[in-house]
Amino acid sequence: xxxxxxxxxxxxxxxxxxxxxxxxxxxxxxxxxxxxxxxxxxxxxxxxxxxxxxxxxxxxxxxxxxxxxxxxxxxxxxxxxxxxxxxxxxxxxxxxxxxxxxxxxxxxxxxxxxxxxxxxxxxxxxxxxxxxxxxxxxxxxxxxxxxxxxxxxxxxxxxxxxxxxxxxxxxxxxxxxxxxxxxxxxxxxxxxxxxxxxxxxxxxxxxxxxxxxxxxxxxxxxxxxxxxxxxxxxxxxxxxxxxxxxxxxxxxxxxxxxxxxxxxxxxxxxxxxxxxxxxxxxxxxxxxxxxxxxxxxxxxxxxxxxxxxxxxxxxxxxxxxxxxxxxxxxxxxxxxx
Amino acid sequence: xxxxxxxxxxxxxxxxxxxxxxxxxxxxxxxxxxxxxxxxxxxxxxxxxxxxxxxxxxxxxxxxxxxxxxxxxxxxxxxxxxxxxxxxxxxxxxxxxxxxxxxxxxxxxxxxxxxxxxxxxxxxxxxxxxxxxxxxxxxxxxxxxxxxxxxxxxxxxxxxxxxxxxxxxxxxxxxxxx
Numbered sequence: 001x002x003x004x005x006x007x008x009x010x011x012x013x014x015x016x017x018x019x020x021x022x023x024x025x026x027x028x029x030x031x032x033x034x035x036x037x038x039x040x041x042x043x044x045x046x047x048x049x050x051x052x053x054x055x056x057x058x059x060x061x062x063x064x065x066x067x068x069x070x071x072x073x074x075x076x077x078x079x080x081x082x083x084x085x086x087x088x089x090x091x092x093x094x095x096x097x098x099x100x101x102x103x104x105x106x107x108x109x110x111x112x113x114x115x116x117x118x119x120x121x122x123x124x125x126x127x128x129x130x131x132x133x134x135x136x137x138x139x140x141x142x143x144x145x146x147x148x149x150x151x152x153x154x155x156x157x158x159x160x161x162x163x164x165x166x167x168x169x170x171x172x173x174x175x176x177x178x179x180x181x182x183x184x185x186x187x188x189x190x191x192x193x194x195x196x197x198x199x200x201x202x203x204x205x206x207x208x209x210x211x212x213x214x215x216x217x218x219x220x221x222x223x224x225x226x227x228x229x230x231x232x233x234x235x236x237x238x239x240x241x242x243x244x245x246x247x248x249x250x251x252x253x254x255x256x257x258x259x260x261x262x263x264x265x266x267x268x269x270x271x272x273x274x275x276x277x278x279x280x281x282x283x284x285x286x287x288x289x290x291x292x293x294x295x296x297x298x299x300x301x302x303x304x305x306x307x308x309x310x311x312x313x314x315x316x317x318x319x320x321x322x323x324x325x326x327x328x329x330x331x332x333x334x335x336x337x
Numbered sequence: 338x339x340x341x342x343x344x345x346x347x348x349x350x351x352x353x354x355x356x357x358x359x360x361x362x363x364x365x366x367x368x369x370x371x372x373x374x375x376x377x378x379x380x381x382x383x384x385x386x387x388x389x390x391x392x393x394x395x396x397x398x399x400x401x402x403x404x405x406x407x408x409x410x411x412x413x414x415x416x417x418x419x420x421x422x423x424x425x426x427x428x429x430x431x432x433x434x435x436x437x438x439x440x441x442x443x444x445x446x447x448x449x450x451x452x453x454x455x456x457x458x459x460x461x462x463x464x465x466x467x468x469x470x471x472x473x474x475x476x477x478x479x480x481x482x483x484x485x486x487x488x489x490x491x492x493x494x495x496x497x498x499x500x501x502x503x504x505x506x507x508x509x510x511x512x513x514x515x
Contacts, residue, residue, distance in 0.1 A: 017416075056444045057444055089417070090417070091417075091418060091419060091445070091449050092446075092448075092449060093445065093446035093448070093449045094449075143416075144416035145413075145414075145415070145416035145417040163412075164412060165409045165412065166394050166398075166412055166413055167394075167412070167413040167415070168412075168413065168416065170416075171413060171415050171416055175389065175415075179389075184435065215409070219394050219413070222389060222390070223389065223390035226388075226389050226390045227390065227486065333419065333421045334420070334421050334422075334423070
């Protein structure tokens with residue numbers, strides 16, 4: 001295999017979740033293309049494919065998306081220095097679509113193959129936006145299926161120190177939004193209402209806040225809103241109620257993150273994942289971090305949700321370290337095995 | 338059973354059986370779940386229904402615990418669709434809340450959501466019902482009991498022979514509560 005390129009051109013593929021994503025990265029931070037299928041949902045060349053959380057949809061989307069990404073980046077397959085793919089966590093059938101394409105390309109181009117943990121990649125959206133992370137770092141990853149606190153002491157050296165024991169925070173927000181008639185995902189609608197309405201006087205529970213650990217629980221909060229709504233019926237104004245509810249979610253996330261920061265004394269705290277796009281959450285985190293004297297980083301909204309650029313960014317660090325995988329690389333459905 | 342999801346399937350030898358028990362608290366729900374997990378047959382398919390807050394999370398955590406899974410690892414699969422808890426036996430925990438049309442199920446590989454080597458627990462199973470015709474399933478329905486914030490009813494319906502041990506365990510739980 002060729003010696004390592006100093007400014008490598010990398011391709012990353014992510015099919016772990018709902019969206020099919022492809023990115024092309026120069027070096028560790030220069031995003032040449034970052035495409036997700038959902039950006040193209042009405043596009044003819046994808047045969048009118050609507051993003052579905054399914055392996056066959058990924059299969060239909062991956063080739064045209066790859067071609068688009070190469071065109072956008074203005075590069076050919078032959079110029080790639082490595083091929084990266086997310087292999088964990090997600091539906092195995094969906095992961096295998098991306099993995100099979102990545103393996104085929106790596107084999108045909110005789111380039112290194114790099115398997116990436118999608119969750120480990122989320123904080124790297126901050127590297128793209130702000131530059132290298134100082135270590136140790138503490139990451140709050142609030143993505144659709146996961147709410148996690150990650151302690152990272154160096155590249156590839158990380159551990160999960162807190163997580164939701166039932167619903168993810170984003171899921172709780174989406175489900176409460178749905179109770180009030182908002183379409184899934186309702187997070188952005190709740191964020192808007194919370195920004196423009198003072199919270200109702202009712203104080204919703206802050207689950208596990210008094211538990212000394214770093215785990216989260218959001219299932220009971222969702223139920224509390226359900227009961228509150230049922231007991232108050234028609235005369236309920238949704239803005240103040242959702243604002244009060246969102247305050248509870250944000251407070252739990254902040255208190256646990258700050259508690260973890262006191263324990264691990266990180267040089268930076270990052271927030272990533274779909275919920276990190278919330279303006280109200282960002283403002284609250286900024287205030288709390290400033291008060292605690294912590295350096296806070298979060299990515300621009302388009303890099304908060306699932307994307308392959310963050311996968312490529314982590315892969316570029318793996319490439320620089322010479323840590324590659326071989327063609328026996330396999331997918332894993334579970335984050336924690 | 339009332340308005341839970343239903344499949345047209347053979348209950349198998351011995352016909353179908355239904356049990357309903359009242360659970361006075363989350364602790365009772367947890368005990369019932371533990372008993373169900375310990376008596377669930379290999380590769381059982383269990384369908385759960387009941388509105389938000391009716392105790393499905395509590396029950397399923399306990400069923401998994403009864404199957405030998407650490408309950409804190411049992412989290413919502415609403416976004417992931419399927420959580421696989423390594424066993425033995427491995428347990429598939431499925432949530433089809435986000436699948437709106439049954440056709441979308443055809444886009445998934447069956448092995449992605451039906452466990453080939455252990456039990457499969459499915460929340461919000463409506464979209465999967467057409468694909469489960471002819472399967473011998475256990476249907477579990479959770480509901481609030483009256484206006485008491487803590488009380489729930491649990492109804493279970495399935496093949497009398499296949500789920501005989503489970504129905505016996507539920508009977509014992511019912512008796513223990515009274």
